[in-house]
Amino acid sequence: MKVVSASDFQLNRENDYGTPEQNETVKTIVQAVRTEGDTALLRYTEQLDRIRLTAGQLRVTDEELQAAYQKVEPTFVEAIRAAADNIRAFHMKQKRNSWMDVQPDGSILGQIIRPLKRVGVYVPGGKAAYPSSVLMNVIPAQVAGVPEIVMVTPPSTGGEEGINPYILVAAAEAGVTELYRVGGAQAIAALAYGTDSIARVDKICGPGNIFVALAKREVYGAVNIDSLAGPSEIAILADDTAQPAYIAADLLSQAEHDEMASAILVTPSRKLGEAVAAEVERQLELLPRRDIARASIDHYGAVVVTESLTEGIELINRLAPEHLEIITEEPMSLAGRIENAGAIFLGPYSSEPVGDYFAGPNHIIPTNGTARFASPVDLDDFIKKSSLIYYSREALLANGEQIMELARREGLEGHARAIAIRLEQER
Template identity: 80%
Template sequence: MKIVSARDFDLKREVEYGTPEQNETVRRIVSDIRREGDAALLRYTEQLDRTTLTAAQLRVPQEELQAAYAAVEPSFVTAIRQAAVNIRAFHEKQKRNSWMDWQPDGSLLGQIIRPLKRVGVYVPGGKAAYPSSVLMNVIPAQVAGVPEIVLVTPPATNGGEGINPYILVAAAEAGVSEMYRVGGAQAIAALAYGTESIAPVDKICGPGSIYVALAKREVYGAVDIDSIAGPSEIVVLADDTANPGYVAADLLSQAEHDEMASAILVTNSAVLAEAVQAEVKRQLDVLPRRDIAAASVEQYGAIIVVDSIDEGIDVVNRLAPEHLEIMVQEPMAYAGRIENAGAIFLGPYSSEPVGDYFAGPNHIIPTNGTARFSSPVDVDDFIKKSSLIYYSKEALLQNGAAIIELARHEGLEGHARAIAVRLEQEGKAESDNG
């Protein structure tokens, strides 16, 4: 892991939009699913996942859920239930209420908040299975009041049809009853446009491969999406009080996700920089996913030495990381100065996996520097809002002339006349009654 100064470190990272070949592949898959439905869905499942299914086998039956519970450890069920309680409690605090406000002139203004009707959740099943992502997508949608939540996840490859049992148990514990064994761009297209077996949804959430990300971008507009997620990122801002073993472990906790994951230490301590560099090398040697983490550290990892923590904060805000850990003597003193970060972890015991799995805040967080303008998944992602306007006669008579003035300045005479006809009619009625 190289040690560099802030001046020598390139803060820019190219956003992953896929190669022309990948984009063309995704467009073809989406188009085929849209035109052919189940036939294309089954064909691509056989071609890409090397799994042959019939339409009747797409939906996961109740018996498979029961078998999944028998296949996982009781300790996992206990842990997933505890995590679900914490996640639900956190997201319950985000709920919004509809509101209405009567004006003195008799008008009523307000906002009606309703849940989306049907949401699709994608759960990856490639390099690793993520039961925690099931909870992080499903529970906020449930808290928002979404009545229909459907989950899709890839089948077992190389001829099998069994889904990772930990994903199935997490989904069942979260309350999902509609699940399908289908993955990749073909699953996103099926959720967006529907097939004979899968009804279309209003929104698609959840991370996945580059093909999943490109497919979500392709169908956006027909449905809503949460985001186009990039590789995982962590930045640790630390001073000489930080434990180098903790810092190295936390950097590697993200590096092991993907060869393109980014793990960066920002510190004002040259001593800590060298100690963490040595710790990363030592811990890498015994990490089961060593090859993945080593490639990540080599390509996208760095230790940035700054002159002060103040300069370090500037670097952090420019990076706008997905995950930020602050390991300094007084972490709370700096939290308010962080402008761009998806999730902020304060102190030596707030390791990033605490947020990934258990604490309660959502772990689906903006990547690729998009924390500059976007937020973690929350209850707001699963609601829609309608404005409510009831204008009284008094209000229209009082404000109609101003409305007409604005409409005519925009060259929209029809708009102006829609108001003028009412002013003329109501004014005449008042004159006759006077």
């Protein structure tokens, strides 16, 4: 792992917006499902997933869900339930009330906060099918009060056996209300526009391959979508009090995700930096996913030695990492100086996997430097707000002239007259 000074460090970041051919394919699929509905949905499922289904077979039954519990270890069920409880408890703290502001003149202004009515969650197939992501997408929607939570996942995520039973158990525990075996751009199109079998949703969440990501961009506007995630990232800010082996393990837990994942140690201690670099090399060789982790560490990993912790914080704020661990003598004293980071893990025991799986905060966090302006998934992603204005007669009489003044300066006489006609009659 390379060790560089802050002035020599440049983070490599890449965005994948697909090839023109991929974009064209996605547009074709989305348009076909939009116009032909189930017919196109089933045709693409046969063509792309190599599975022939009838419309009646799209929905996963309650029996299948229950059967999945027999295929997983009891320790898994216990662990996922404990995690779900924690995630639910944390997101419950984000609940917000509708509110009113009653004015002295009898007017009432306010904001009505309601859950979305129907949300779609995409769960990828194959090795990227993560039960923890099912919890992190579904539970906030459920806590927000969304009555219909629809999950879609490719029909053969678990091989010939059908859908991965760990995913099914996570879906059941999280509170999914409908589940369909359909994936890819065709599933996104069905969620966005609706078919006879799958009613359209208000918002689509969840990760997927490039076709899924492009399809989400394509349907945005007809429905809301979550943000498009980039490769995962960790930055660790540490001083001499930190244990190199812990830091190395945490960097590697990020690096094993993806060849494009990024793992950066920022430290004013060259000694710590060199010890971590050596420890990364040692631990890396022992990892099952060592090829992926190696590529990530070589291309997107670094130990950055800074002049001071303050210079380190400045660098972190420029990076705006998805995950930030602070392992220093007094980590809480630095937390308030972090302007840009999606999730902040403090102290030696707050290893990133604690947050990935278990503690409660969401693990869907802005990547690629977007923590500068974006936030982790939370209840706000599953609500909508309406303004409420009840204006009293007294308020209109008192303020009508000023409202007309503003309307007329904008050349909108019709706006002024809507007030004038009332003033004339009510005075």
